[in-house]
Amino acid sequence: xxxxxxxxxxxxxxxxxxxxxxxxxxxxxxxxxxxxxxxxxxxxxxxxxxxxxxxxxxxxxxxxxxxxxxxxxxxxxxxxxxxxxxxxxxxxxxxxxxxxxxxxxxxxxxxxxxxxxxxxxxxxxxxxxxxxxxxxxxxxxxxxxxxxxxxxxxxxxxxxxxxxxxxxxxxxxxxxxxxxxxxxxxxxxxxxxxxxxxxxxxxxxxxxxxxxxxxxxxxxxxxxxx
Numbered sequence: 001x002x003x004x005x006x007x008x009x010x011x012x013x014x015x016x017x018x019x020x021x022x023x024x025x026x027x028x029x030x031x032x033x034x035x036x037x038x039x040x041x042x043x044x045x046x047x048x049x050x051x052x053x054x055x056x057x058x059x060x061x062x063x064x065x066x067x068x069x070x071x072x073x074x075x076x077x078x079x080x081x082x083x084x085x086x087x088x089x090x091x092x093x094x095x096x097x098x099x100x101x102x103x104x105x106x107x108x109x110x111x112x113x114x115x116x117x118x119x120x121x122x123x124x125x126x127x128x129x130x131x132x133x134x135x136x137x138x139x140x141x142x143x144x145x146x147x148x149x150x151x152x153x154x155x156x157x158x159x160x161x162x163x164x165x166x167x168x169x170x171x172x173x174x175x176x177x178x179x180x181x182x183x184x185x186x187x188x189x190x191x192x193x194x195x196x197x198x199x200x201x202x203x204x205x206x207x208x209x210x211x212x213x214x215x216x217x218x219x220x221x222x223x224x225x226x
Contacts, residue, residue, distance in 0.1 A: 017045070035102070036116050078096075154188065
């Protein structure tokens with residue numbers, strides 16, 4: 001059995017030669033970061049060069065890991081642990097799953113810090129990151145939030161022209177709602193404000209991805225591709 005089978009991309013795993021009980025932040029920040037992103041693994045008893053160091057008390061270490069996560073990460077993330085035997089000794093593989101209730105905070109001395117993954121490092125989340133993580137935990141996105149604009153005060157001439165040119169169909173009033181640009185009361189979402197004429201959102205730019213397809217949703221994405 002090779003340790004390489006447990007190691008994927010560098011941003012999806014961390015390796016620790018031992019469990020640092022007196023410096024739990026050294027590995028708990030990765031638990032927070034993995035929970036706030038796409039998940040990942042922490043391998044205890046493994047050196048950076050993938051050499052198996054082994055753990056002297058893997059049973060006690062696994063219990064400490066479990067209890068520490070439950071008391072120092074809020075909310076408690078989903079995780080799993082495996083103990084694997086190698087010729088160099090036993091290691092613990094802590095798998096942290098992508099969280100559904102973001103953001104996940106590391107608690108230390110009364111303070112709370114959420115981390116995110118950047119490459120192979122776990123770094124503190126910015127205020128913008130926290131906003132997006134909070135919206136993610138609430139099953140929302142920033143562009144779906146309501147703006148302070150109303151449909152009566154804006155136009156979508158450029159969007160209608162581009163949509164017609166790209167899709168060959170007319171952009172109808174009902175499409176504003178079905179595409180999430182306004183709500184049932186005519187209030188624009190952030191997305192609606194971004195696509196309205198006249199730069200309704202100060203210092204904004206829109207980047208779009210093009211998909212091929214025949215549905216209205218695909219047609220809109222094609223219309224906005226530039």
